[in-house]
Amino acid sequence: MHARTIIQKTLRVPRGTAASGDGAAVARQMDAVLAGVGFKATRELLEHVSGMEPGAAIDLATDVVGAVRALVGDQAEHNAYFLDFPRGVPDTVEFWVSCLRAAFAAANAEGLIDPRPAGLLDLPRYGRYQHTYAELLAAHDELVGSLADRVTVVRLGGTLGEETEALYRALAESVTPLGEADLGLLAELADVCGDVEPAAVPVRENRAVLNAARLAAGRPLLAVDTVVDVLRTACQASGGDVTLAEPTRFRGFTRRERRVLLAALDGVVAGDEGKLGDVARFARRFKRLGERLHPHDYPRFPGAGAVFAVARGERTARSLAGRAEAAFAAHDVAGAAAVLTAAPGMLLRSLDRLLRQANVAEQDTVLDAAEGVLGSVSGRVLCSVREHLVNRVETDTTRVFTTRSRRAWVTEDTRPPLPRTALTRACALIDAELTARLPRHERLMVDPAVLDVALPLSGKASEDGFAVLPRGSRGRVDGEVLRFFTYWRQSRVRTDFDLSALLLDARFRFLGHVSWTRYQDGGAVYSGDLTEAPDGATEFIDIPLGGVDATYVVPQVDIYSGEGFDEVAESMFGWMTRDHDQAGAPFEARTVRTRSDLRGTGRVALPIVFARDDDGAWTATWLHLYLSGQPSFNRVETNHAGTAVLARGLLRRDYLTVGYLVDLMRAAGTEVTTWEPGTPTDEPVTFLGIHEPEHLPEGSEVITLDRLNRLIPA
Template sequence: MLEKLIVSKTLRVPASTAAAGDGAAVARQFDAALLDAGFSASRALLEHVGGLAPGPAMDLAAAAVSAVRELVGDHVRHNAYFLNFPDGVPDTVDFWMERLAAAVLAGGGTALADGRLNLLELPGYGTYQHTYADLLAAHDEFVAAAGDRLTVLHLGDTAEVEASRLYLALAGSTVPLGEADLAILGELAVACVDGEQPDAIPVRENRAVLNGVRLVLGRPLVAVDTTTDVLRLACHVSGGDASLATATRLRAFPRRERRVLLAALDEVVGANPAKLGDVARFSEPWKRLGQRLHPHEYAQWPHAQAVFAVARGERTVPGIAGRAEAAIRAGAIAPAASVLSAAPGLLLRSADRLLRIAPAAQRSAVVEAVSGALGSASGRVLCSLREHVGNRLTPASARMFANRSRGAWVARDTRPTLPAGLVAELSSRLDTEILARLPQLPHPLLVDPDVLDVALPLSGRAAEGGFAVLPRGSRSVVSGELLRFFMYWRQTARRTDYDLSVQMLDAEFHPAGQVSWTNYRGGGLVHSGDITDATDGATEFIDMPLAKTRVRYVVPQVYIYTGESFDDVAESMFGYQTRAEDQQGAPFDARTVRARSDLRGPGRVALPMVFAQGKRGWEAVWLHLYLRGMPAFNRVEDNALTVADRVRALVERRYLTVSYLVDLFATRTAVAMWDGEVPDEPVTYIGIHAPDDLPEGSQAFTLDRLAELIPE
């Protein structure tokens, strides 16, 4: 449903064009339902709902409430294994002995087959022994507190206008989108195919998604300017990976589509034969595509035929990267930089390597080549290089490499550091170029302090979908007295056992204990009990009293013990709540949810975030990482060192944050910090969520729009 999608993505409720009437009663019910989920309606939204006829008002309110409940994970029932959790959780061994005694009294059964103990077969182990209604009845009513989350929903334009606005923002994004946003872009591309189109589509994967829709619907392709654009498109419409990181099984293409793809290839190569230099990099996918497109049947497009000749090795066309590597092997570093100048983005991504290996006599030439490329590279590449050089004054304790699928591995940092003078010079030149590209703000800048430590979203692939999910490396202060992690999953076809666990680390990132299904209590933390089957959905919790937790780092993680992967289950999520210790209520309450992220990724171990204790108290640091793990029986005990080295590499890295852009803006516009008081004049607001009642004419950049601040 389009309205729900818009609410989930923008926290704006599309205005209804239905008949007017008296919907005041519905508006009151709507406001109450939102408050139960930790949301509130802006004044304009309540007035709009109240001005509709009761039927349309109810439809609009129901769609909005459903969307926000799903957003925070309140659309499912979060039961706990132990009825009175966090009270009444027994010692782990005592609990196992109790279950074992029950098995003996029942005759042993399969739990004691062959003289071996199988925990999963113990009577009552891993399955709920009470209903969700029983759980609610066993807990006192939730006590509202001043610190509970209250997120404002705003009134938007009509669904068509909001859809078009969101489509243009996603399609024209200057940074790669995550999987969830790419799926949304695909849906919107169908609805908006004949409407307004973006002036530019900088990200190649976005082009593939849009052109996939246009190819199927018989519309002309847009923004195809490299041969690889055509290959990405073919992979995308085959249901594969448009980033080309993984192999795609290409489908058969009808003659109409074959003609479109070959004509696009012919036009690209005909306009610039040097574009053939990109083909060899993906020769195998090109060969497979040639088998599907039959280019030999279309003599009218000889340039397209040349693409497949290069892929088959019948013709050699050296690419820029190949020529640069040849120069580097010959010790000609400055000439290599000159070759790479034809591809500014590639040159800037290679800048560190070139500067490290350049002899002193050639270093100034490399610096000039890099400086000359700054004006032609994308803003995302400039910001990435700025973040990179900011981390090159001292060796890293470990280098972490994260791929597009959020897999990660670490290695020793054997690189020599860059000279401080060189780092300062490059940083200054980058700052000047980035500042020149920042938009001119029409109003003074008003900044929510909570957004300053949010890492710039240089790639949407480094995050998950969900609510209040921040990019990898972002930090946010954790308030409240009790931190509660929750993890929910629902299996699709076979028994699936996920395990929520916590690893504790000391100041030197050494293991300092764990809490999991094998250890219900440790360091003041308490586990809610092990669930081993999620036919109807299952939830596990871990409580962490902030004042009583003495370790430096706490790393919640999700292990696949048996069953379906994160990508195959019907649903999986992780999140955290903050509470006062005396708030009571059921283990899950939407009003206390601070963040909820989807769990969709490769590997058998998920590391969504780490909680670090520092000068500001406890902070949440987003990881968004997946470890390969084992095919089955993954446990926290087996991954202590693997987790610790990745956490250390990420926590110690200095990320480029929103505060960097705010400092640049401050050189040419007035900047003030948001203190909860509504300003009298229009402002440009930057924050996690937009407050209610900003003056008319104000512009708000919230989580869903932070990428728009990154210069083109």
């Protein structure tokens, strides 16, 4: 595992093991460079680098600086199309005419008979940088430092081996599903840390990743208790989709691997033939897997043979969900609840449907059944259901759906309201169960900024990056100017991403937009259109927070042509804030507040929404969503109505936040104090915040963004 990965995931620098020496000069240089990109090394880290042999110190400092610069997007040269942006941006049509005139002048000078261009892309001045990055920097005054500029602390950690093992355990033992990047990282770590036994692996996708590594190493599989666990393992071992969202082309397995997988299937079914009911959901994939495992060659595994017999339709196995659906069809709500008690998580997820269809007498029966299984339901599911229920208190005309692949759509909400008494009792039951499971902290010190962060119930509701929050999280936006940006670098073919911003009023009605078709609107300014990115391209939009007319600003990144977000070599979105008099280049790393990857499968990305309240204060709400869009030529003008409805639905939704769990802890007797910069404390505390502050007492426990899922009870 490379040290840069550890630093980017944890902001902890693995301790070097080189010989002692005088690395003081390297430490000073590293500290100066870190300050320039908004980071600060702790005293312990600087002393460690100072005590290293100079060559080793340089290697370590290079890793630290390279990791944090990439974290905020500073590994690329962020050039803007217009040299003086945000000043000197011309009128859109006037600029197009100037490009057309220049094209005609050049054509006439070369003696062309028919110089007429087919479109903007044929104009030599359009869509391609007309100046170098060095010329851009020379045209801008140096950034003036501000007390409001971001300063993020980088700390000294343990050895590379210790930090690698700690990261492996944190990912493997996560109580919530990981995002795509973290699943890939877990697979790498599983190969490196194969001898490390996690305390528990509650998420089945994580378990399959570990089992694929164990299969390759000839070790027994870990905690397989459903036939789908074996299917996931085979998918991961074949380089396919462990989440089962997409079909996998299975590879050939060795005889040893076939025996291990078939034995695992046999063990699951031998313990409970009811487990065969899960096969029908993925019958086609089990059939394909059977073709690779040759179960007929292994008659000593009759349970495995039964799995593939069900998949081929030679044997029937009624699933628990099928039995519940039969009860629903017979209008037997109590019977459906009784069936679902065998699957506690499914019962809780079906609670809304059960209560909607129950009569007054059946409502108590349903809630009694739910109360009886609460202790067997994971904390993540309890939190998810609690969030769902709080959004059923008030009825709405629209309903927003989001998928695990971060797609979203809106439809009419035709569900009748839930009975208020049943809703109140259900919420109270879940609150009591979660309170009983929450870890006990004697003293909890909380950064107020973390209270509005949505609980990370799934890593798939977020993106990889720096200071990225889960979907629904809200954060304050300080400063006089908001500047957001997108950067992409194409892989194989010419690719044109377009950054734009939708401007909406307080009722989410269209006010205007800025994009490649309108460089300025309502105070917002666009940096200019770039239509290819062989070496990378960046587009910016400036929003003067005190001078824009809109109540909501919805940034979006549209793919006009070329590769998708998950196909380009690099793609990212981020935002920064600064004061009017700070000057500086369009991109200044120490003003970057957040930076997230763009890796979805849609053709339109909606990373975030900025909103202004009645007092004029601005907040950012993370969305992490993708719209299908069109294969090509996506523009903000063509999707503004749907985007406005989607933004309205998501911003009006109540998310379960860190503040909810803090309130439960406080009610259970935990001493909760508010942290402010410079808050003195002499005794060890549990600190809960966005980033770890300096000078916490020794023995303190720290829970920050990379560890927030530890708050969710198992």
